[in-house]
Amino acid sequence: MTKPSAQPLRHPEVLRGLNLPRKASLTSGANFWNTETLPGIPAIMLTDGPHGVRKQGGKADHLGLNASLPATCFPTAAALAQSWDPRLLERVGERLGTEAAAAGVAVLLGPGLNIVRNPLGGRSFEYFSEDPRLSGDLAAAMVRGIQSTGIAACPKHFAVNSQEHLRMSIDEVVDERSLREIYLEGFRRVVEQAHPRVLMTAYNKVNGTHANENTHLLRDILRGEWGFEGVVVTDWGGNHDRVAGLRAGNQLEMPSTGGVTDAEIVAAVRSGDLDEATLDRAVDDVVALALDTTAALADPPQVDPGAQHHAAVEAARRCLVLLRNAPAGDGRPILPLHPGARVAVVGDFAATPRYQGAGSSLVNPTRVDDALSALRTRDVEVVGFARGFHRFGRRSRKLAREALALAARAETVLLFLGLDESSEAEGVDREHLRLPADQLALLGQLTRAHERVVVVLAGGAPVELPFADDVAAILHTSLAGQGGGTAVAEVLTGAVEPTGRLAVTFPVRYADVPSARAASPAAVYPGRELTSEHRDGLFVGYRYYSTRHVPVRYPFGHGLGYTTFDYTDLDVDLGPTGGVVACTLRNTGDRPGREVVQVYTGPRAPEVPHPRAQLAGFASVALGPGEERRVEIAVDSRAVEYYDPDAARWLCPGGAFLVEVGASVEDIRLSTTVEVERGPGVAPLLPDAASAARRRAELGPYATGDVQRVDDDAFAALLGRPAPPSSWDRSAPLGLDDTVAQLRHTNLLGRAVLRVLTTARRLLMAAGRPLAANNVMFLVNMPFAKIEGYTAGKVRRHAIEGFLRLVNR
Ligand code: BGC
Numbered sequence: 001m002t003k004p005s006a007q008p009l010r011h012p013e014v015l016r017g018l019n020l021p022r023k024a025s026l027t028s029g030a031n032f033w034n035t036e037t038l039p040g041i042p043a044i045m046l047t048d049g050p051h052g053v054r055k056q057g058g059k060a061d062h063l064g065l066n067a068s069l070p071a072t073c074f075p076t077a078a079a080l081a082q083s084w085d086p087r088l089l090e091r092v093g094e095r096l097g098t099e100a101a102a103a104g105v106a107v108l109l110g111p112g113l114n115i116v117r118n119p120l121g122g123r124s125f126e127y128f129s130e131d132p133r134l135s136g137d138l139a140a141a142m143v144r145g146i147q148s149t150g151i152a153a154c155p156k157h158f159a160v161n162s163q164e165h166l167r168m169s170i171d172e173v174v175d176e177r178s179l180r181e182i183y184l185e186g187f188r189r190v191v192e193q194a195h196p197r198v199l200m201t202a203y204n205k206v207n208g209t210h211a212n213e214n215t216h217l218l219r220d221i222l223r224g225e226w227g228f229e230g231v232v233v234t235d236w237g238g239n240h241d242r243v244a245g246l247r248a249g250n251q252l253e254m255p256s257t258g259g260v261t262d263a264e265i266v267a268a269v270r271s272g273d274l275d276e277a278t279l280d281r282a283v284d285d286v287v288a289l290a291l292d293t294t295a296a297l298a299d300p301p302q303v304d305p306g307a308q309h310h311a312a313v314e315a316a317r318r319c320l321v322l323l324r325n326a327p328a329g330d331g332r333p334i335l336p337l338h339p340g341a342r343v344a345v346v347g348d349f350a351a352t353p354r355y356q357g358a359g360s361s362l363v364n365p366t367r368v369d370d371a372l373s374a375l376r377t378r379d380v381e382v383v384g385f386a387r388g389f390h391r392f393g394r395r396s397r398k399l400a401r402e403a404l405a406l407a408a409r410a411e412t413v414l415l416f417l418g419l420d421e422s423s424e425a426e427g428v429d430r431e432h433l434r435l436p437a438d439q440l441a442l443l444g445q446l447t448r449a450h451e452r453v454v455v456v457l458a459g460g461a462p463v464e465l466p467f468a469d470d471v472a473a474i475l476h477t478s479l480a481g482q483g484g485g486t487a488v489a490e491v492l493t494g495a496v497e498p499t500g501r502l503a504v505t506f507p508v509r510y511a512d513v514p515s516a517r518a519a520s521p522a523a524v525y526p527g528r529e530l531t532s533e534h535r536d537g538l539f540v541g542y543r544y545y546s547t548r549h550v551p552v553r554y555p556f557g558h559g560l561g562y563t564t565f566d567y568t569d570l571d572v573d574l575g576p577t578g579g580v581v582a583c584t585l586r587n588t589g590d591r592p593g594r595e596v597v598q599v600y601t602g603p604r605a606p607e608v609p610h611p612r613a614q615l616a617g618f619a620s621v622a623l624g625p626g627e628e629r630r631v632e633i634a635v636d637s638r639a640v641e642y643y644d645p646d647a648a649r650w651l652c653p654g655g656a657f658l659v660e661v662g663a664s665v666e667d668i669r670l671s672t673t674v675e676v677e678r679g680p681g682v683a684p685l686l687p688d689a690a691s692a693a694r695r696r697a698e699l700g701p702y703a704t705g706d707v708q709r710v711d712d713d714a715f716a717a718l719l720g721r722p723a724p725p726s727s728w729d730r731s732a733p734l735g736l737d738d739t740v741a742q743l744r745h746t747n748l749l750g751r752a753v754l755r756v757l758t759t760a761r762r763l764l765m766a767a768g769r770p771l772a773a774n775n776v777m778f779l780v781n782m783p784f785a786k787i788e789g790y791t792a793g794k795v796r797r798h799a800i801e802g803f804l805r806l807v808n809r
Contacts, residue, residue, distance in 0.1 A: 009284040011291070014040060020276070023283045024265040027246065028253040032060035032236075035252065041287055042294040046154070046198075046233070046254065050110030050126055051076050051092075051356065051481060052363030053100045060255075062236040063426065063775055064362030071099055072308040072482065073356055073363040075319045077111055077138075078460040079478035081128035081503035082559070083318040084596040085620040086141035093145020093153070095311050100151055102303040106293035107152045107198050107233075110361075113139040113186045114161045114202075116461070116504050117540050118515045118525040120430045122164035125357040125460020125479050129503035130541025130556065132182055133615050133638070136189025143194035150296025152289060155190050156200035157235055159183050159217055162534075163204075163526035164429045166781050168238070169739050170527050171205040174534035175718045176645040179206070182540055184217075185638070188226055197230040197289060201250060203238045208724060210240040218249035231285045236360070237789045240737075243268040251282035258793055305366045313369070313483030320491050322498035322560040323465075323474040323506070328452045334472040335454065336494025336562060337412060339379045344406045345372050346388045346446070347416030347439075347456075354418050354458040355484045358771055359426025365482040371416065371456065374489035383410045391420045392768060393436040400442050407450050414492065415446060415471075418458030422770025424479075427778040429526050433464045433510040443467055456488060462506045465553050476500075494562060499594040499620075501559035501664070505542050508553050514544040517708045522726030523715070531726045535710040537702060537718055542665045543611035547705035557598050557615075557664035563589030563625065567597070567669035572659050574601075576652035576679040578636040581616070583661050583670055585631050587623035594622045597631050600665060601639045604656040604673060607684075607692070608642060609702040613660060640676050645720065654678030733808035736785035736800070743807060750807030754780070 009015060015023070022038055030036040030043055033056065037043035048054040048062075053071040060066065074080070074092050083089070093111075100108045112126040113135045121127075128135040139155055146153040160172040160183045174183065190196060199222070202211040211217060212234050222228045233252040239245055242253060242261035253261060268274035325333040337343065350372040356363060376382050386403040390396055407413045417439045423430055434440070447453050447470040455471050457463070460479040468474060475491060475498065477484055490496040510516050514536040515525040522528075523535035539547060542556035566586040573579040581599045597620075600613035616639035619631055640657060641650045657676050662668035678684075696703045700714040716722045728738075730745045743754040757780055764773035782790060784804060788797045 009280065010288045011284055014287050015280055015283060018283070020266055020269055021262065023279055024262040025259070026283050026286050027251060027265065027279070028262055029256040032255040035286065035290060042290050044106035044290045044293055045104060046107040046109060047100065047105045048109045049361040049363070050112050051080070051096075051361060052365070053096065053103055053105060053108070054361070054363055055103045055105060062360045063778065064359050065771075065775065068364045069103065070364050070366045072305070072312050073365040074312050075315050075481040075484070076125045076356055076361070076460055076479040077113070077128045078125045078503070079319040079480045080315065081134060081138055082321050082478060082500035083315075083620070084134065084501050084503070084618055085318060086137055088315060088318050089138045089141035090145040091311070092315050093142040094148055095145075095308060097146035097149030097151055098301050099303050099308060100146075101149050101297055102300050104297060104300065105151065106290070106297060107154050108146055109154045109156065109200065111139045111142045111153070112156050113190065114157055114159070115183055115186065115540060117162040117536070118513055119433060119462040119504065119507075120525060121162060121461070122424065122429045123161070123357075123359070123426050124504070125424050126361050126426070130505065131503070131615050132185035133189070134503055134618070136186035137193070139186060139190040140193035143190055143196045147194070147197065149301070151293055152197035152230070154198040154200050154233065155187065155196050157202035157211070158187055158199055158222070159202055159211060160206050161202040161204055163532055164427050165526040165528070166739060166741065167427070168203045168781065168786060169205070169737065169783050171208055171531045171724065172534065173207060173531045173719070173723055175537060175720070177643045178534055178537045180643040181538055184221065191222065191226045191228050195230075198233055199228065199230060200233050200235055201238060203235050212238055212250050213241055213244040213248045215248045223249060231289050237786055240785070243274050246282055247274060247278060251285045257789055309367060309483060312481050313486045316480040316483040316487035317490065317496050319478060319480050319500050320487060320498055321476040321478070321500035321502055321558075322491070323476050323554050323558065324468060324471070325473045325560050328472040334412065334452055335475070335492060337380055337492055340381060342381045342383050342411040343375070344383050344410035344413045345375060345385045345416070346403045346407065346413055348387045348389060348391055349416035349418045349458050350414070350456070351385060351387070353485050354421065354479060355481050356479050357424040357426070357460050358421055358774065361426070368482045369485035371485040371488040374486045375414070375492070378489050378493045378495070380493055388415070388442050389436070389438045392422060392770060393420070393438055395438045400445060403442060404445055404449060407446055412452040412454060413446055413450050414454050414456060415443060416456045416458070417443065419460075419463065420770075422765075422774065424460050425771065425774045427781070428774045430461070433462065433507075435463050440467070443471070447471060454492070456492070462504055464509055465506065468553060476502075497561050497563070497591065497593050498559065499561060501557050501596045502554055503556070505545055505552050505556045506554040507545070508551055512545070512550050512552070514539050514707050519709055519711045520726070522723070523710070527726070529726060529728045531724060533715065533723055533726065535715050536707040538609070538611055539705045539707045543614060544705060544707060546665050547612040555664045555666040557596065558667065559596070561593045561595070563587055563591040563593035565593070565595045565623070565663070567661060570661060570670040570672055572672055572674050574635065574640065574657065574659065574674050574676055576637065576640060576654065576677055578634070578639060580632050581635055581659060581661060582630060582632040584628060585621055585623065586628040587625055590625045592622070592624045594620060595663065596620050597633065598662055598664065599633050599635060600660040600662070600668075601635070602658050603653065604658055607653050609699055609705070610642065611705065613658065613665060614639070641679070651682045652676065652679035653682065734784070734804050736804070737783050739783050740780050746807040747809055753807075
């Protein structure tokens with residue numbers, strides 16, 4: 001049963017007219033992007049994606065390999081998150097929805113809102129933040145915007161898609177409390193606030209069960225607790241056991257499997273293994289979605305690509321984060337550039353911007369603005385442009401020499417650095433947090449020769465910035481979409497205020513990341529074989545740095561503007577169900593600006609392990625010069641609650657809570673301690689001191705957030721069970737659920753096949769085809785069972801079984 005049985009079917013008359021095979025056929029795709037059609041039931045199209053419509057007319061794929069129709073490329077989620085402004089996200093969602101509706105798309109596959117657990121994650125650019133509240137509230141706004149056009153949004157990937165390596169087989173082992181508070185909280189917020197009509201499951205397993213078959217996630221939590229009433233769809237090719245998936249509450253499998261899994265459903269109903277009522281529910285949900293969205297598409301909107309582009313520029317303006325702006329020479333901050341400033345524009349990214357990431361979210365943009373051309377239209381004198389370096393790290397002394405010569409003729413150097421297209425892609429995690437060595441070398445040469453170097457950084461996730469103190473300013477553009485170039489030129493010249501704030505922490509070095517070092521290899525990111533152990537628990541991102549006082553390069557929430565703000569008169573009204581935090585904000589500078597006021601809370605003497613501070617609310621406030629406003633931020637109950645896995649509920653333990661208000665998690669301007677009442681019916685958690693001490697000892701490093709040192713016992717205590725095996729059984733024969741990567745533990749033939757693949761990857765990289773190379777990795781990471789679907793039936797399952805018999809000999 002996937003819904004309370006009391007709930008009547010919405011289209012019983014349609015159901016009555018269908019025989020069993022026809023019903024089964026409606027629960028999987030008719031092809032790559034469309035559902036099945038039957039008399040009276042229209043087919044609908046589902047298409048990516050999170051920041052632009054990727055509608056493919058010809059050859060279809062889910063990795064962004066084949067062409068799609070031109071569409072507006074908005075900033076990616078990582079960039080949009082930097083606005084910290086749900087209203088902006090809602091507007092972008094509406095634009096996306098309109099464009100999708102105009103193209104006849106019924107379900108837009110986004111937003112993606114997995115937690116950026118570790119900045120190496122290959123899809124970090126497609127996700128909002130390391131914080132679930134920020135992710136969930138922004139995703140909810142986007143869903144509201146998309147669905148306001150009548151089509152359906154599809155938040156993804158439910159849940160715990162934290163790594164790309166072995167993404168179809170990895171088991172994310174995470175304790176229930178961290179699961180609820182970190183990995184599910186954003187999804188809860190989007191489901192309860194915005195009622196998305198569709199939700200996509202993740203490829204990975206969560207605590208031993210594929211997300212798509214996980215009854216705890218899909219049945220108990222999503223439908224049972226949060227009241228989700230829409231359609232759950234598999235990720236593309238993400239089905240593992242169709243009948244188990246259907247039973248758990250997954251109604252739609254995409255793409256088509258050519259009828260293979262429909263037959264499995266029919267057989268399961270006939271044998272009594274699957275209750276036909278479960279299938280009827282699923283069909284009813286799919287039919288309702290198809291009928292409702294088709295009705296909304298009956299009168300498609302007109303889209304003006306020019307106006308859409310303008311909206312993309314507007315969005316980009318709100319996403320740029322000024323990380324640093326030091327005084328240079330005259331004692332004034334170097335940015336904004338003064339009128340007529342003589343600038344040298346250096347770096348390939350100035351002319352050929354990085355504005356989106358690779359994979360299924362890849363949009364074919366209607367146009368792309370570059371910062372170099374945009375700067376030439378503004379009141380600065382561009383003395384010239386030098387590429388400075390080749391993309392993909394090919395060293396060139398000549399390009400560097402040209403850049404140095406150009407810089408010598410300019411007053412200020414605008415140096416465009418960033419991650420290249422191969423470093424941020426679906427399917428592949430990054431291997432380190434560094435910028436390419438040739439870019440760093442060029443930067444070193446320039447800063448030795450020139451005092452006024454401004455770095456403009458492109459990339460959808462944090463990088464190490466060891467040079468931060470050597471440059472005058474750093475503007476982080478993230479991946480700002482097709483209008484990013486214009487927005488960058490406007491912000492550098494001061495036509496537009498920098499108003500973005502970081503939605504992820506920039507650590508000093510990778511080793512500082514909580515999941516970078518650990519007492520066990522399976523806890524080091526990413527999981528390499530069977531499991532990825534979340535020994536970092538709740539202490540993800542700033543929750544770790546701020547609890548452990550680990551210095552960071554730029555903290556969560558950080559971002560400078562061209563004006564300054566004063567915070568006064570803190571007023572806190574907080575109880576077990578939440579409350580209001582208010583302060584007075586004043587723009588003390590002589591320019592208009594926008595401040596993101598952030599509220600953090602944390603229990604002063606927690607009864608259970610707890611991060612020092614967690615984001616409890618925020619508001620993006622625009623003020624003119626000298627203007628003052630009372631800012632009231634509603635704070636919900638989660639600000640004072642934690643999830644108690646034993647009681648299986650959220651509870652407010654009460655007691656003294658620290659409430660902080662500031663411009664980042666580290667830049668706290670006002671703070672106070674308030675006494676919060678214990679939630680109704682909540683007993684003191686650990687009434688006697690002895691049991692409290694015992695529990696603290698058991699949880700060892702969690703009590704202080706020291707999660708890089710969690711040993712097996714402490715992790716088992718957190719999980720409430722020993723962690724499952726993390727390594728492959730190298731002596732066992734390979735089965736369909738094992739991955740191609742495991743061929744390295746087989747006979748000569750198996751190893752040779754793997755070598756062919758890894759050599760192909762190397763050769764493609766050397767040939768300057770990084771995206772094709774990444775796609776070879778995608779295959780290497782794939783379970784054998786998925787190959788039939790991945791090759792659209794060209795390699796049949798029995799052939800794969802035969803191959804496995806040979807390599808298992
Ligand atoms: C991705 C999804 C995407 C789907 C369809 C998958 O590879 O994980 O995010 O929506 O493809 O393109």
